[in-house]
Amino acid sequence: MLIAKFPDIDFAPHPLMTRAEKSHEQLCARVPPERLLEVMRFLRTDDRCNFEQLCDLTCIDYLNFPKARDRYGVIYSLLSITKGHRLWVKCFANDPSPQVPSVVSIWKGANWLEREVWDMFGVRFTGHPDLRRILTWEAFEAHPLRKDYPLRGRGEREDFERITRESA
Amino acid sequence: MGLALPVSPTYQASKEEYLSTKLSYLMDILREKTVNWSRKNSLWPMPFATACCGIELMATGASRYDIARFGAEVMRFSPRQCDLLICAGRVAIKTMPVLQRIYMQMSEPKWVISMGACASSGGVFDTYAVVQGVDQFLPVDVYVPGCPPRPETLLEGVMAIQRIVEKEGVRSSTERGRGMGLVIQPTIQVQVENPTAN
């Protein structure tokens, strides 16, 4: 049914467990960013889909990943409570300014999740009402969960005001 | 008769003055000792517990270890009422301004304990977001080692603060200087019996 509605989108069974027998295959949809809002709104409102809940919204940095074509994959995990089915939606973005449309207008809970992905991966969500950093501090420049970011940072943790007994 | 000591009328007066100065000096010492003694036995800690070390800090406050034996049971969550900052746990860079503000809000004289490996050196969290030792940004008096330190170790740290209070008195931390070179030996020595046995 989904395939009939959106023939250009790549639907594939997505094994959750690769080593055990493939009993937990779930549908996975690869949606280009331009069509994301349209597809998501359909998934949320259509009577046959009814994905009321956005379980998770996260991101993967595919830098140096074998056979990867795009760098950032924003991943949505959807659950329909009434129908009892699940769906993964993946949306890919690329450097230099990765952008994905925001789904806050469809699921309100996406607000903080998108802020986290922006903070950690630097993927901009266009149309987000309040895209600020959520975990790191405001003056922080980098996006630390990117694969090319060094674990110890680039000196941000030393760059701070010092309080001595004399100045306090 | 040139050997006679010149006894001037002012000499007697200055001797009295000397005696009274000496007396007030003794009174000062006595007063300072009393103040130090009472202050060291009623430290009011400010618990800045950010991680697992905080649990151990709570255990130290609970009945089994009972920090009240050292007069430090009055944990206050307003820095204005405290004179001992116990920094227990790792401090993220985002938390550092909060910790510094708390330190600056505490009234003089004040002391700081850095509790645990994380607060003292960053511990295993050698990452971009964790302060590698609060002493980089704050003056610390006593470091309590361990991950987490056992309550006994923290009590030893509190006792070290008590010794500092006794020795250095109620001078403000500006007068005390940086004071970080202080080495305090533990009071309890571990005796190893028969180190050559087995």
Ligand code: SF4
């Ligand atoms: S020193 Fe150990 S117990 Fe204390 S905060 Fe760090 S990891 Fe936790």
